[in-house]
Amino acid sequence: MSQFFQIHQDNPQARLVRQAVEIIHSGGVIVYPTDSGYALGCAIGDKNAADRIKSIRRLDDKHNFTLVCRDLSDISTYAKVDNSTYRLLKNHTPGAYTFILTATSEVPRRLLHPKRRQIGIRVPDNRIAQALLEELGAPLMSSTLIMPGEEMPMTDPYEIRQMLEHAVDLIIDGGFCGMEPTSVVDLTDDAPVILREGAGDVSSF
Numbered sequence: 001m002s003q004f005f006q007i008h009q010d011n012p013q014a015r016l017v018r019q020a021v022e023i024i025h026s027g028g029v030i031v032y033p034t035d036s037g038y039a040l041g042c043a044i045g046d047k048n049a050a051d052r053i054k055s056i057r058r059l060d061d062k063h064n065f066t067l068v069c070r071d072l073s074d075i076s077t078y079a080k081v082d083n084s085t086y087r088l089l090k091n092h093t094p095g096a097y098t099f100i101l102t103a104t105s106e107v108p109r110r111l112l113h114p115k116r117r118q119i120g121i122r123v124p125d126n127r128i129a130q131a132l133l134e135e136l137g138a139p140l141m142s143s144t145l146i147m148p149g150e151e152m153p154m155t156d157p158y159e160i161r162q163m164l165e166h167a168v169d170l171i172i173d174g175g176f177c178g179m180e181p182t183s184v185v186d187l188t189d190d191a192p193v194i195l196r197e198g199a200g201d202v203s204s205f
Helices: 012-025 046-057 072-076 083-092 127-135 157-164
Strands: 003-006 031-036 037-045 065-066 097-103 120-121 139-142 169-174 185-186 193-196
Touching: 003 012, 012 031, 012 037, 012 127, 012 169, 031 127, 031 157, 037 046, 046 139, 072 083, 072 120, 127 139, 127 157, 157 169
Parallel strands: 003 169, 031 169, 065 120, 097 185
Antiparallel strands: 031 037, 037 139, 065 139, 097 120, 185 193
16 A cells, blocks of 8 residues: 655655655555656666566656656766757756756666667656755656656646555645646757657757
């Protein structure tokens, strides 16, 4: 049976944030709010937790997890970024974007597409997510909470609780946080390529 925390959207309670991070450190899978719907998250190196997320979403080994980061300071550890790409990222973070970048050797192989050394990186504009990442001190390995057969992320924490209370360790109720998935922008080539138009404005790319 999962725990259920109601965390304030604007002023996240430090005590609950710390407890949530303890759950992540102990191998837990959490449901948490972002700026584009709810997401599943776990510690970056935790294979068992990642396998549980794959099972919940019925994902195959070709699925790319996203690294959800607090800010751009984490990016150079996990992705290769030149100056022009960095400026572009700086102008669009935090925000509802997932950027596909060339991964560094720091990224565990199981997070990568079998044939391509690429990783999705994201810096969400959500205070609860930011508080979790700050307390964690590392990126969250993450996947949008879209259930098998559905096209849109889940948005109601109570519905999520009904469906997943035996599958995850913690559900964070952070209120309504949008239901449109991120815009996905591939930055691995010379020019940005829009792979999916979602909540983030892509007109400047």
